[in-house]
Amino acid sequence: MLLVAGTVACTGACGNAPNNSNDNSQNRPRVPAASAQPAPASGPRSAPGDGAAGADGDWTTPGRDPGLTRFSPLDQITPQTVSQLGVKATFSTGFVRGHEAAPLVVGNTMYIVTPFPNVLYALDLTKPGLPAKWTYEPKPIASAQGVACCDVVNRGAAYADGLVVYNTLDNRTVAIDAASGQARWVTTLDDINTGATMTMAPLIARGKVYVGNSGGELGVRGWLTALDLQTGKQVWRAYATGPDKDVLIGPRFRPYYEKDRGIDLGIHTWPGLAWKQGGGTAWGWVSYDPALNLIFYGTSNPGPWNSEQRPGDNKWTAGVFARDADSGEAVWFYQLSPHDLWDYDGVNESVLVDLPIGGAMRKVLLRADRDGYLYVLDRTSGQVLSADPFVHVTSTHGIDLKTGRPMENEAKHPYVGTVVRDICPAAPGGKDWQPTAFSPRTGYLYIPANNLCMDFEGVEANYIAGTPYVGANVRMYAGPGGNRGEFIAWDPVARKKVWSIKESFPVWSGVVATAGGVVFYGTMEGWFKALDAKSGQLLWQFKTGSGIIGQPVTYTGPDGKQYVAVLSGVGGWSGAVVAGQLDVRDATAALGFANAMTDLPQATTRGGTLYVFGLP
Amino acid sequence: MMSRRVASCALLLCGVLLAGAGCERESRPFQQLPAASARTERPLLSQNTPGGRVGESPIDTGASPFQENAWGISEGKRLFEQYNCVGCHAHGGGGMGPALIDDRWIYGNRAANLFDTIVQGRPNGMPAFRNKIPDSQIWQLVAYIQSMGGHAPLAALPGRSDHMRVGTPENARPATPAVQTGHP
Numbered sequence: 084m085l086l087v088a089g090t091v092a093c094t095g096a097c098g099n100a101p102n103n104s105n106d107n108s109q110n111r112p113r114v115p116a117a118s119a120q121p122a123p124a125s126g127p128r129s130a131p132g133d134g135a136a137g138a139d140g141d142w143t144t145p146g147r148d149p150g151l152t153r154f155s156p157l158d159q160i161t162p163q164t165v166s167q168l169g170v171k172a173t174f175s176t177g178f179v180r181g182h183e184a185a186p187l188v189v190g191n192t193m194y195i196v197t198p199f200p201n202v203l204y205a206l207d208l209t210k211p212g213l214p215a216k217w218t219y220e221p222k223p224i225a226s227a228q229g230v231a232c233c234d235v236v237n238r239g240a241a242y243a244d245g246l247v248v249y250n251t252l253d254n255r256t257v258a259i260d261a262a263s264g265q266a267r268w269v270t271t272l273d274d275i276n277t278g279a280t281m282t283m284a285p286l287i288a289r290g291k292v293y294v295g296n297s298g299g300e301l302g303v304r305g306w307l308t309a310l311d312l313q314t315g316k317q318v319w320r321a322y323a324t325g326p327d328k329d330v331l332i333g334p335r336f337r338p339y340y341e342k343d344r345g346i347d348l349g350i351h352t353w354p355g356l357a358w359k360q361g362g363g364t365a366w367g368w369v370s371y372d373p374a375l376n377l378i379f380y381g382t383s384n385p386g387p388w389n390s391e392q393r394p395g396d397n398k399w400t401a402g403v404f405a406r407d408a409d410s411g412e413a414v415w416f417y418q419l420s421p422h423d424l425w426d427y428d429g430v431n432e433s434v435l436v437d438l439p440i441g442g443a444m445r446k447v448l449l450r451a452d453r454d455g456y457l458y459v460l461d462r463t464s465g466q467v468l469s470a471d472p473f474v475h476v477t478s479t480h481g482i483d484l485k486t487g488r489p490m491e492n493e494a495k496h497p498y499v500g501t502v503v504r505d506i507c508p509a510a511p512g513g514k515d516w517q518p519t520a521f522s523p524r525t526g527y528l529y530i531p532a533n534n535l536c537m538d539f540e541g542v543e544a545n546y547i548a549g550t551p552y553v554g555a556n557v558r559m560y561a562g563p564g565g566n567r568g569e570f571i572a573w574d575p576v577a578r579k580k581v582w583s584i585k586e587s588f589p590v591w592s593g594v595v596a597t598a599g600g601v602v603f604y605g606t607m608e609g610w611f612k613a614l615d616a617k618s619g620q621l622l623w624q625f626k627t628g629s630g631i632i633g634q635p636v637t638y639t640g641p642d643g644k645q646y647v648a649v650l651s652g653v654g655g656w657s658g659a660v661v662a663g664q665l666d667v668r669d670a671t672a673a674l675g676f677a678n679a680m681t682d683l684p685q686a687t688t689r690g691g692t693l694y695v696f697g698l699p
Numbered sequence: 700m701m702s703r704r705v706a707s708c709a710l711l712l713c714g715v716l717l718a719g720a721g722c723e724r725e726s727r728p729f730q731q732l733p734a735a736s737a738r739t740e741r742p743l744l745s746q747n748t749p750g751g752r753v754g755e756s757p758i759d760t761g762a763s764p765f766q767e768n769a770w771g772i773s774e775g776k777r778l779f780e781q782y783n784c785v786g787c788h789a790h791g792g793g794g795m796g797p798a799l800i801d802d803r804w805i806y807g808n809r810a811a812n813l814f815d816t817i818v819q820g821r822p823n824g825m826p827a828f829r830n831k832i833p834d835s836q837i838w839q840l841v842a843y844i845q846s847m848g849g850h851a852p853l854a855a856l857p858g859r860s861d862h863m864r865v866g867t868p869e870n871a872r873p874a875t876p877a878v879q880t881g882h883p
Contacts (some may be wrong), residue, residue: 229787229824232795300786502863540863542780549826551786551795556863659794666801668872669792671865677792 112526112576113437113444114152137189140639143242145185145284145593146518147636149371150435153520155637158599159645159698165601165613165622168696171646172213174206176691180662181654183516184239185284185593185634186693187247188648189261191641192216194247195650195693199228199235201251203259206693209641213695217264223253224275230549231280232300233656233674234663238516239284239634241292244312248292250281256294258315268315272296272308276549279303279364286369288378289408291318295365299383299428300674302552305363305400307380309411319411323363323382323399324349330399331411338416339465340487342396352395360546361393362386363400367430367516372446375463377405377414379448381429387544388426388510389554391499396421401429403450405465415465417487419452424497425478425539426510426555427453432518433462434528438576440468449575451519451530453512454489456482459575471578473571474513474532475562478506497555499541509537509559510674511656515591518634522596525616527581529602530571531590533657534562535679557675567679570594570604572619582619588683591657593634595647603647605631607658608686611649611694627651627694630658630687644697652691653683662689742811744879763810765842769855775843776857778836782828790865791847796824797883800848800872808848808877813841823883849874 137143139156147153160168176182180198187194193206193213203219228235231252240249246258246267254273259266272294273279278301286293292315295307305323310316321331326347338344345351350358363382370379382404385397402418420427434449440459448462455476459468470482480490495506517531537559544554561567568586573579588607596602600616607630613623630653637647654662659673660680670678765771779785787793791800806812806821817837820827828837846856849872856870 225822226820226824226826229795229826231824538863542862545781545783547783550783552783553786556865558863558865663793664798664801664803665789665794666792666798669790669798669800669866671863672789672792672798673794674789677789677794 112439112523114148114150114154114521114523137242141190142185142188142636142638144187144286145239145241145634146368146370146432149286149288149373151368151370151432151518152434152436153518153594154522154596156598157637157639157645158597160597160601160637160647161599162601162615162622164698167698168613168623168625168647169699170625170694171697172695174204174213174693176202176204176650176652176693178691179652179689181234181236181658182633182650182652182691183236183655184650185636186648186650187240187242188636188638189242192261193648194240194242194261196237196240196249197691198237198654199223199231199252201237201249203240203247203249205261205264219259219264219266221251221255221257223251223255227253227275227280230275230278230298230301231282232298232551234654234659236282236655238282241285241287243287246312248285248287248312250283250285250294252280252282254279254281254296256281256285256292256310256315258292258312270310270315270317277303278549278552283366283368286371286378287312288371288373289376291408293369293378293380295369295380297364297366299362299364299366299386300551300553301549302360302386302546303362303364304359305365305382307365307369321404321406321411321413322349323365324353324358324361326350330413331406332413335407336413336415340417342421342487343398343416343418348396348398352398354394357393360386360552361397361400365430368432368518370433370435371408372435372462375446376408377462378408379403379405379433379435379462381431381433383430384423384426384428387552387554389499389541389544390422390424390497391541392544392554393422397423401427403429403433403448403460403465405462417460417465417467419458419489420454421488424491425506427512429453430516431514434519434521435462436521436523440576449519449521449528451514451528451532451573453508453515454479455508455513457528457530457573457575469578473530473573473580474534474569475507475536476513477536478508497539497541499543502538502540504538505536506539507536507562508533509535510557511535511589511676515656517591517632518593520594520596520602522602522616524598524600525572526574526576527572527616528575529594529596529604530573531592531594531604532569532571533589534564534566534569535559535589536562537675553674556671558670558678559675560679568606570614584614584619584621588680588686589657591632591655592649595635595637597637603635603637603649605633605635605649605651607632607653607683609651609653611635611651611696625696628692629653629690630661630683632658640697646695646697648693648695650691650693653687653689658683660684661687741815742807742809744806761810763838763842763845765839766810766845767852767855768842771839772842772846772851772855773857774836775839775841775846778840779843782832784840792866799844802875802878803880804877805880805883807879808845808850810841810845813844814838817841848872848877850877
């Protein structure tokens, strides 16, 4: 029934049977494509364009490896030494909007992408104070700022084969020569007049650059595109709505669940031509499994938020695609939120690990989803092995593992002209874009989570290209306990929370986990924290100049010492009240997030700075 | 004869060419330029006028015809939703676009500033609605936007909406004097 061509044959009854994983004897979590990669024997430390992680001391792609584990094999910084961490260098980016990017480190150079206007700095790690070697300014169209839904952020660059590749807010993918700072190629992929922008970080694998658009709040038709790494020419594009040929659905497509099967569902699960403005943008993360030669990514919420204007399941929005990395053909799809009612976008990262489940090592995909559930999927088939709530959930009663459908709570169903209260999680979900990290040492997934609920009123949405297409009045507030954020260590095998730290504000930063047994994350007040990976004990913290919503990284400097780097600079959807100087007297400001963040302007101020921490 | 005719033709052609290009270059039509005063119809965005101010305040160039009109402001409120202004500015608190109920105005909040902002767009993201919306509706939007910050007669201000409460209604908001900040 379920044949994934060329890889793993599996039947519907395979839930308890071992798949043909090549190592069933090893009964501990593994990170298949990540840090086990040895450094190249000679030549500069670099990530080849085949999707491997860089050398141990490098950080060449925001997820660190193509499985997006954000786990570093470095171990000089340990629970014993971490208290000696101090600031080794700082660098002002010159901009005040939200800094969500991960710094990259390749050899002796660090690369930082700023929010709009998307300047790329190359910093020299060999010199005191990290002076800039060169600066690349793409000068994006200023009007692009007016179609970026949730602050003018950028989530970073990716490096391979001597090129630093990233997206600009005005829909260009640029490849910059890492040595000279000159553009090798620039490819324009969409038009701001449709409402499209680009904010995601590319993934590079198989000599290709995978990029997607943003604009699920502006009725943009979502796509993921593969570009040739050397030339920037488009290899394929897969839309998230419309006919099967546009979605690259063909004979290899074998969704696990009945609900995701059928012809041209990208048209038939929409009223009329609504699919043309239906969202499903790929603004989150792309991961890659070299053994299966599949890429995995999520599609955004359907547009508009007002669900009464789009009866149907709204394929292929709010779900996960597995595609052939070379041809782009869809191999499976799992719709997390069919006919999404609450902006439960499906773009969150799919972390690729092998876990002992049901007595066998399984190739799985971990997703801390917007809907508040921690999904463990068999990444060869798209089967949901488990789905457990990791935050307070009232919108659904659970996920039906037989049908793959969420069991919606009818009492929380929004309608036009009705205010539905206490919908948890709120629109930004149990976790938004901010990426998790997985440590194969502890076996825990570290989740930067939100504890937010919302009131929701549907209103009529008018589609005017290049303007918002939302149709909802929303106001958010803290969930039970009053803390708006939580940092959670989750055991995906035992399917339970191991420990957690309550945070006043949503935890909107990324996470890094290390072989030294330490995890790092930042708070929206600006604290950068180090925890014991095993126990969750707070070991060290430092107050940076602004709230942290960036992705921390760790690397080995030219002196052979381990460093940790993070961009400080509040903003993003959660921090828009500060970055955009919004007026919190309006509960619906920032699509309702402002109501939950009225005290953020007292807690932090805006401004982007890189911080580098190291041991004495 | 033949050669003289050719020569005169050439001279004529040259004259035409000169009149077309060269003479235009040489002309000094300063008497035909519009008087400087004719170019002050649009509101100024600077309070710095070289040589000092002359005459009335150059900032204020009049009110919306609906400034004190409850129906016009109410129509503006409806249009603010229907043209998706609300998508970016929310109910005045802002989001993708700046807040409209506070005292910070990048390009000023006089009626003519707001009219220009809607028609021309602004470089940091405000779309240009020229030829998309009738002028009368733009003036209704202008009147409503001013009323959001309480800048309209109390009797004309909208009250509570029949929607989810998002904050204090327009007619209960304190009006704060606007400041043109110039920066987003």
